[in-house]
Amino acid sequence: MFSEIFKAGAFGIDLHGVLDFAPDLFKPLLNLFMCANRRVYIVSGPPKEDIKKELATIDVEPDRHYTQILSVVDYLKYTGVKMWQDDKERWWSDGKDWWESKGKICKKFNIDVMLDDHIEFKDGFPDGHRTKFVLFNYYWKEYLELIKGG
Numbered sequence: 001m002f003s004e005i006f007k008a009g010a011f012g013i014d015l016h017g018v019l020d021f022a023p024d025l026f027k028p029l030l031n032l033f034m035c036a037n038r039r040v041y042i043v044s045g046p047p048k049e050d051i052k053k054e055l056a057t058i059d060v061e062p063d064r065h066y067t068q069i070l071s072v073v074d075y076l077k078y079t080g081v082k083m084w085q086d087d088k089e090r091w092w093s094d095g096k097d098w099w100e101s102k103g104k105i106c107k108k109f110n111i112d113v114m115l116d117d118h119i120e121f122k123d124g125f126p127d128g129h130r131t132k133f134v135l136f137n138y139y140w141k142e143y144l145e146l147i148k149g150g
């Protein structure tokens, strides 16, 4: 799975549970991709402005670590999918629309590999989809904990 990521011309990475799980380990990797003229997309749920603020708190910077932020909420609103907010002002949609969204976003932006910790998003990446969905699961987490020397 590492080799697939290193070969990707365009790499998508989830924020919550992936990038924010080990920012100090992912940041040099993302910077390496950017230096090698690869495209890096942060593909995450909240509106773009919220993602941007969250990235700033872990010192993940545009152009240095990523090319563009791709927001599920913004995408679903753009496509006219029915959305609503809960009392914490978080946006929701029907599950099917939500879980298929990252696959559609990856197709639209010609992303080669998408790394995400939610297997449910895999529904949006059926066989023959141009993007390889890689699940960031507990094997990764265990491995990264070892590197961190936790």
Ligand SMILES: [Mg+2]
Pocket: 014, 015, 016, 017, 018, 116, 117, 118
């Ligand atoms: Mg996640």
